[in-house]
Amino acid sequence: MIETQELTRRYGETLVVDRVSLTLPKQGLTAIIGANGAGKSTFLGMISRLTAASAGAALIDGLDVAKTPTDALAQRLAILRQDNAIAARVTVRDLVSFGRYPHSKGRLTADDHARIDDALAFLELEPFSDRYLDEVSGGQRQRAHIAMVLAQDTDYVLLDEPLNNLDMRHARAMMSLLRRAVDERSRTVVVVLHDINFASCYADHIVAMRDGRVVAAGPPDHIVTTATLRAIYDIDVEVVTVRGYRTVHYYR
Numbered sequence: 001m002i003e004t005q006e007l008t009r010r011y012g013e014t015l016v017v018d019r020v021s022l023t024l025p026k027q028g029l030t031a032i033i034g035a036n037g038a039g040k041s042t043f044l045g046m047i048s049r050l051t052a053a054s055a056g057a058a059l060i061d062g063l064d065v066a067k068t069p070t071d072a073l074a075q076r077l078a079i080l081r082q083d084n085a086i087a088a089r090v091t092v093r094d095l096v097s098f099g100r101y102p103h104s105k106g107r108l109t110a111d112d113h114a115r116i117d118d119a120l121a122f123l124e125l126e127p128f129s130d131r132y133l134d135e136v137s138g139g140q141r142q143r144a145h146i147a148m149v150l151a152q153d154t155d156y157v158l159l160d161e162p163l164n165n166l167d168m169r170h171a172r173a174m175m176s177l178l179r180r181a182v183d184e185r186s187r188t189v190v191v192v193l194h195d196i197n198f199a200s201c202y203a204d205h206i207v208a209m210r211d212g213r214v215v216a217a218g219p220p221d222h223i224v225t226t227a228t229l230r231a232i233y234d235i236d237v238e239v240v241t242v243r244g245y246r247t248v249h250y251y252r
């Protein structure tokens, strides 16, 4: 379980995450939605300790992340950042192998290699695995970063806009993969999404943020409504149920 207690981040006088207290159940897929600047990345950053909290706490299985040793945290939780700019000239396979570092400390075992191969295959990266990151397309690079996060093999997986740069086929494959990680491997996945339809079809739970606060949280059927989406984005959309899932439509 991930629990936040009045988690807060300020920059100067500006509150960008404002006393957020949330419980995200174990073994589920939670989507975080909200407009640009709502505080989604900052919130995820504090849960994973990439960003220091100004006040409050984040707990993973009861452990305060601010007080948990880095190795212990990295064996429980992996995060895909929104802007993963790896400047070094590393190959796709090297990048994915970094995901094993918390386990192997640089000495890769046969089991580590097997997991790296598994992650490369899962993300359909085998044809590019020996290319440098600046020699693959944006979507292939994004998939390589996701493979690294999955290779870390943690119970908790946080992904900040993993669908960036992915085409329709790979975006859907990514959501199915996250769903399977929850259903078949009992993972807890928290994912920032701008595509409400993916959130609606794949998530168990949606958290909607606005101006640093949670304005709504619940199952997709409660969140994906014209009124709630207006409260989050200030636009009117049409919500249509297709095959049992609420889907959002907007027109010119």
Ligand SMILES: Nc1ncnc2c1ncn2[C@@H]1O[C@H](COP(=O)(O)OP(=O)(O)OP(=O)(O)O)[C@@H](O)[C@H]1O
Pocket (backbone or CB within 6 Å): 011, 016, 034, 035, 036, 037, 038, 039, 040, 041, 042, 043, 082
């Ligand atoms: N280092 C910083 N210094 C000052 N303000 C910052 C800093 N980082 C983020 N902010 C501000 O905090 C607010 C929340 O940013 P955050 O990146 O969490 O938003 P977000 O919901 O992830 O948005 P997006 O959908 O665009 O990724 C924004 O207004 C942003 O400008």
Ligand SMILES: [Mg+2]
Pocket (backbone or CB within 6 Å): 040, 041, 042, 082, 160
């Ligand atoms: Mg963000």
